[in-house]
Amino acid sequence: MNVWRQLLAPRPKTHVARTVGRTLLGAMLAFAGIGHLTFARVEFRDQxxxxxxxxxxxxxxxxxxxxxxxGAALIAVPRRRVPVGLAVALFFIAIFPGNIAQWLGGKDGFGLDTDAKRFVRLFFQPLLVLLALWSTAAWRDRPRLGARRGASRSRR
Known part of the structure; x- marks a missing residue:
C-alpha cells in the first residue's frame, strides 16, 4: 500500500518545456485514439x-x-504525471510489436508504403517512450524503492 501511496503522491512541478511536451504528447495520443475509433480504423486494424x-x-x-x-490523463491530471507517464511509456512498448508486424508483413498504412519507411518508423517508438518519461519527469521523480526500504528500516 505504501508503494501505491508514493506512486500516486503529487510530485514537484516540472519545467515549462516538459509541460508543453506532455501536453502535445497527450493531444497526439487522444487524436490517435479518436482515429482508432473513427476515420483510421481500417488502417489500424491492418497493423x-x-x-x-x-x-x-x-x-x-x-x-x-x-x-x-x-492522452486525456497526460493533459488533465498533471498531479499524477509520474504514474501516467510510466503507463504511457509501457503502452508504447506494448504496441511496438504492431509496428514490427507492419514492417515484417510489408503492410502499407499512414504513408508507410515502403519497407524503408516502415523500418525507419521502428526507431520512433523508443523516442516516444523517452518523450513520455521525460515530459512527465517520471524517471526523475519515480519512487525509489531502495530509499523507501531504508526509510522503513530506520523507523523500526
Missing part, C-alpha cells in the same frame, strides 16, 4: 499482428480507448 488470438477490431478499439484515456 494488428496476425499472431494475436483476438479479433483485430477488438484490439483497435481497445487500444484506441486506452490512447484517449492516456
Amino acid at each position: 494488428v499482428p496476425e499472431l494475436l488470438p483476438v479479433d483485430p477490431d477488438v484490439v483497435v478499439v481497445g487500444s484506441g480507448v486506452a490512447e484517449i484515456a492516456l
Whole structure:
C-alpha cells in the first residue's frame, strides 16, 4: 500500500518545456485514439499482428480507448504525471510489436508504403517512450524503492 501511496503522491512541478511536451504528447495520443475509433480504423486494424488470438477490431478499439484515456490523463491530471507517464511509456512498448508486424508483413498504412519507411518508423517508438518519461519527469521523480526500504528500516 505504501508503494501505491508514493506512486500516486503529487510530485514537484516540472519545467515549462516538459509541460508543453506532455501536453502535445497527450493531444497526439487522444487524436490517435479518436482515429482508432473513427476515420483510421481500417488502417489500424491492418497493423494488428496476425499472431494475436483476438479479433483485430477488438484490439483497435481497445487500444484506441486506452490512447484517449492516456492522452486525456497526460493533459488533465498533471498531479499524477509520474504514474501516467510510466503507463504511457509501457503502452508504447506494448504496441511496438504492431509496428514490427507492419514492417515484417510489408503492410502499407499512414504513408508507410515502403519497407524503408516502415523500418525507419521502428526507431520512433523508443523516442516516444523517452518523450513520455521525460515530459512527465517520471524517471526523475519515480519512487525509489531502495530509499523507501531504508526509510522503513530506520523507523523500526
